Amino acid sequence: MPATKVIVNIPDERPYDVRIGADVLDGLGNYLRRVDATENAPRILVLSDTNVAPLYLEEAKASLRAADYRVSEIVVPAGEKTKSVEVASEIWEAMAGLKLGRDCAVVALGGGVVGDLAGFTASTFMRGITVVQAPTSLLAMVDSSVGGKTGVNLSAGKNLVGTFTQPAYVCASTKVLSTLPSREWACGCGEIAKSSVIDSDEFFFWLSDNASALASRDHDVTAEAIARSVVFKADVVAQDKTESRGVRECLNYGHTLGHAVESLAGYGTYSHGAAVAEGMRFAARLGAAIAGTSIDVVRAQDNLLDELGLPALSWSAAPEDMLAVMKRDKKVRGGVVKFVLPLDIGQWELREVEDDVILEHLAAWARSK
The missing domain is CATH 3.40.50.1970 (Rossmann fold)
Known part of the structure; x- marks a missing residue:
């Protein structure tokens, strides 16, 4: 080929x-x-x-x-x-x-x-x-x-x-x-899933239809998934090369909680992609609570991540500890944490979320483990 x-x-x-x-x-x-x-x-x-x-x-x-x-x-x-x-x-x-x-x-x-x-x-x-x-x-x-x-x-x-x-x-x-070890394959699938949710219906539903083939490393599907992800990222970067216009922030979908998971669980305990997938699950549920995200989007994303070999993590940490790590992120301004929230497939919003709201949802997240 x-x-x-x-x-x-x-x-x-x-x-x-x-x-x-x-x-x-x-x-x-x-x-x-x-x-x-x-x-x-x-x-x-x-x-x-x-x-x-x-x-x-x-x-x-x-x-x-x-x-x-x-x-x-x-x-x-x-x-x-x-x-x-x-x-x-x-x-x-x-x-x-x-x-x-x-x-x-x-x-x-x-x-x-x-x-x-x-x-x-x-x-x-x-x-x-x-x-x-x-x-x-x-x-x-x-x-x-x-x-x-x-x-x-x-x-x-x-x-x-x-x-x-x-x-x-x-x-x-x-x-x-x-x-590539299976853990690292699933890690890459997490970033592909992130791109599809933020990019478009066409990418997301193509990936949903081909998730099992990608998880099993089908060569043609893998090459197509890489190309689609590169096109998506290149388009975003072209609009916001140095992350100064707010457009490139969408690439951080799932990363706000994901980076906190990596830090508190200990780097290497979970792959980056697994942590981002957990962050995507959290952000979609946060979006459903405060931004009107449809529960159908939450479920469709959950199903996609499950098919790609990225189940919800069984690990959690104290909400206060998670929030403290989030506040150290270099993208935080004025001490207020921002989340990329999926309003729908292919539609997103960067929203500042107050500490008490984050803590409430982190507590619910911890209880679900």
């Missing part, structure tokens, strides 16, 4: 391609020779992690070398803890040791952690060198590899230091998804 190409066009940025297909990693080097920002790069640094490197690093390097690039590599420990200022500093020092210049490029070969870390270090080294995203997880393909958000975590919270830097190219190889 030929690769699918989605062109991401963001105002005041150079357009870039997202190629989705089984064999696109094999052609990475040749394709980069056709990208303006990388065609004459004297060296390419591949950044990967200890989970992905043993599986795909040599294939990526071989493709780049076949296209006559000089190639270096950095492999970092897998896991969220790697997305830190300390590791970023080590990468900057390694980049300096390799004598990378502004005409070089960094390829992020891995999931969201690697993509965020590579994007951040590339965008800040020498005040910015080119980054190419080669995501290896379903979540990264449909979310973090597109849109230009990069960052590292602080002890105070996730992604508190970062930049907006668009990649020059995104290489989404569906072949590498064959080695």
Whole structure:
């Protein structure tokens, strides 16, 4: 099956391609020779992690070398803890040791952690060198590899230091998804479900009809789901590149409670997608209570998440603790927590919610566990 190409066009940025297909990693080097920002790069640094490197690093390097690039590599420990200022500093020092210049490029070969870390270090080294995203997880393909958000975590919270830097190219190889663990597959399905609820009836009902096929990793359905998610996100980012106009806030649907779940349960206890799915369930019920969301929407979303292998979590925490974590989110203004609420499929509202209302609904959420 030929690769699918989605062109991401963001105002005041150079357009870039997202190629989705089984064999696109094999052609990475040749394709980069056709990208303006990388065609004459004297060296390419591949950044990967200890989970992905043993599986795909040599294939990526071989493709780049076949296209006559000089190639270096950095492999970092897998896991969220790697997305830190300390590791970023080590990468900057390694980049300096390799004598990378502004005409070089960094390829992020891995999931969201690697993509965020590579994007951040590339965008800040020498005040910015080119980054190419080669995501290896379903979540990264449909979310973090597109849109230009990069960052590292602080002890105070996730992604508190970062930049907006668009990649020059995104290489989404569906072949590498064959080695993705079931937990991480469901994680990516959570973000696809989020996109479908916010985007349109057409996407949502297509996904509902194909949920079991996606959960079982049907290749054609997977490629289509990735492409639809990329088109949705690219359209949102084109309207609000730096999250300053309120449009891009819709991408945070499910994340307000989801990030609190990840933090209090302990990062890694639940996948990001599972936590976001729980946040979607909570936000839809909150919407039904305060924004007129139909109970049919709540039920349809529940059914979709169940079919995708994302059941409601059995875990909960004290409402006061959950609210305290929500208030530390970088999107909070004036101490008031905002929720993206689905008014209907394809319709959403960003609403400030008072503490007492949040606590009431968090208490009901905790009692349901």
